[in-house]
Amino acid sequence: MNGNENTHTPKSENNNLITCPDCKKEISRNAEACPHCGARLKTSFLYKFIKWGLIIGAIFFVFQIILAIVAFNTI
Numbered sequence: 001m002n003g004n005e006n007t008h009t010p011k012s013e014n015n016n017l018i019t020c021p022d023c024k025k026e027i028s029r030n031a032e033a034c035p036h037c038g039a040r041l042k043t044s045f046l047y048k049f050i051k052w053g054l055i056i057g058a059i060f061f062v063f064q065i066i067l068a069i070v071a072f073n074t075i
Helices: 045-073
Strands: 017-019 026-028
């Protein structure tokens, strides 16, 4: 090498790298979070399950409170 050659693989030729949607740096396609900025890239099934379970549980809890208030006011 005489120093004039490009030793980096161009973005279009490296299929294992993607661009982070937050910091725009190249990261591994298999990364769950960006090593540069920490942005989550993949969400696991368990994470989605817990998230939606908490949302549905909170809605159910508020609904139960409303029912209790209505029932208490009718007595």
